[in-house]
């Protein structure tokens with residue numbers, strides 16, 4: 001039996017749609033009254049685990065799930081030992097540097113040396129500023145990162161931007177982009193190599209669906 005790890009939140013509905021397109025129905029996860037975290041497809045050929053996005057690669061790397069769907073941003077931040085199988089093209093967003101609109105900074109390199117940058121993406125942010133040769137202090141935050149510059153705790157943030165609405169409504173502007181992100185199908189390297197439970201056929205079907213939809 002194949003096990004897939006599905007992310008809660010913004011990628012959930014599209015992830016379920018992808019599996020449905022290849023005959024696996026995990027739509028019970030969309031029911032707001034559902035509290036089950038592990039469900040079986042009605043054909044009983046596969047089961048799904050409902051986990052937080054950042055935990056998807058953990059289940060896949062440790063082999064509790066053969067496949068998973070996760071944002072490229074999470075893969076860049078966590079660098080898990082998983083196979084990046086297919087760019088699923090949904091969940092488009094970007095990891096960006098943003099500052100208060102009223103500030104004078106218009107590029108990352110203009111930020112003051114030894115200034116503070118708040119982010120959930122600590123590793124990506126650190127790597128980015130190291131590459132710019134700009135020493136900054138990365139302040140880890142786990143939500144409402146926009147409050148960093150608003151409260152004066154940090155000069156800038158590194159955060160995901162999808163529509164830009166959150167930045168706008170909080171008086172912030174994007175000044176640089178670290179990278180673009182979309183959802184990826186990832187796989188446990190061993191499951192993939194051994195074709196556990198016929199996982200390669202399933203990957204092939206998903207690839208076909210994505211190519212047809214493109």
Ligand code: PRP
Pocket residue numbers: 010142143144159160161162163164165166167
């Ligand atoms: C992300 C990100 C921004 C927001 C950007 O948060 O951290 O706050 O989405 O989207 P927008 O550009 O369309 O406004 P998310 O909703 O994933 O919640 P989180 O902060 O709990 O991670």
